[in-house]
Amino acid sequence: MRMRLALLLAAVFAVFPLDGIAGEKPIRDVKELAGNWRGWVTEQTQERANMIVSADGSYKASTTRGVLSEGKFYLQDGKLRYRSSRTAGTASLSEDGGKTILTVMPEDPSYGKAEYELIK
Secondary structure, three states, X not given: OHHHHHHHHHHHHHHOOOOOOOEEOOOOOHHHHOEEEEEEEEOOOEEEEEEEEOOOOEEEEEEOOXXXXXXXXXXXXXXXXXXXXXXXXXXXXXXXXXXXXXXXXXXXXXXXXXXXXXXX
């Protein structure tokens, strides 16, 4: 009986996701990323980071340890990508509970990932 209930709940959540769960937000222009972002960079450890993105997609990011990175976001075949002074990879924009979240994933997984919240 419990197994059936668990399967039923799993099916319901798969078909009707809960409000507040992050959903990917399509991006048509890198201008949508312009603003101030604050978040976390995760490599071997996790540390705070800040990033400022300009309307042309260029950005400057820094961590609390003083690691600096400059780069540019761009669209390629409808996908958000970036290239920086340290890495290159993909990025995605999502909404979660009224917050806009930018996730940055380097092609080389040894660089970890970064997740920022738009603070404008």
